[in-house]
Amino acid sequence: MSSSDLVSIDGRRLGRRAQLTRRRLLDATAELLETTSILDLAVVDIARRVGSSPATFYQYFRDVEEAVLALSEEVGDELHELAGLLDVPWRGAAGLDAARSLVDGFIDYWDRHRAVLRTRNLAAQEGDRRFRLVRNRALGVITNRLSDKIAEARAAGRVSDGITPYAAAGALVAMMERMAAYHFEFEGRGVSRDAMVETMAHIVHQTVTGRRA
Known part of the structure; x- marks a missing residue:
């Protein structure tokens, strides 16, 4: 969502000063999520963090969940740039380099937004449809492109007909997300x-690609 599309709870378009206030509230929410669960995070805590009042918070968000949802949408948009690595041919050594950049970038992405992504995923797993849709939309940017590449390789006879492209793409994204979420635990077991x-x-x-590098 562009800054020109931002509106307050009552539907008024936000001016520059109001946009900055909203930004500060979102940043404070993200910071507090690093040490506090969404269930324990209170509006007053967020407002106090930025030296404001709960009344100010409620001008922009109905509750804490809505603020976290806005954060989830923002961080999801960052995957578009990473997904660009899948828009070029994966041939030879350059293809493996692109795969490395994709995986490494995905881990970096998780490290930057760990608290928000962890909260988003937990809410989605617990059945909150809003968070599930945001998660699926964000990951779909990569899943769809992977699926297209696998389908192309299967049509060329390089990938087995027993592999369903979208299922394989979904499995790869799930593996990357799981590894990114828990890579510190792997490192604790001696895996760099x-x-x-x-x-x-x-x-x-x-x-x-159906090819060994």
Whole structure:
């Protein structure tokens, strides 16, 4: 959503000052989520964080969940740039390099927004349709492109007909997300980040292209 599309709860278009206030409230929400669950996070805590009042918060969001939903939509939009790695041919060594960049970038993405993404996913898993739609829309940017690449490779005879492109793409994205969410635990078991990226990149590359690097 562009800044010109932002409106207050009563439907008024936000001016520059109001946009900055809304931004500060969202940033404070993201910071507090690093140490507080969404169930325990109160509007007064967010308002106090920015030196404001709950009344100010309610000019922009109906509740804490709506603020977290807005954050989830924002961070989801960042995946468009990463998905651009799938818009070029994955041939030869350049293809494996693109797979590495995709996996490494996905981990970086999770590290930057861990608290928001963890909260989004938990809400989605617990049945909140709003958060599930936001999650699916964000990940779909990568899933759809992976599916297209796998379908292309299958049509060329490089990938088995037993592999359904969208199912394979969904499995790859689920693997990347799981690894990104818990890579610190893997590192605690002696598996370096570089090793995780390299392993996952080879899995993605071979599944997408049907070729061993």
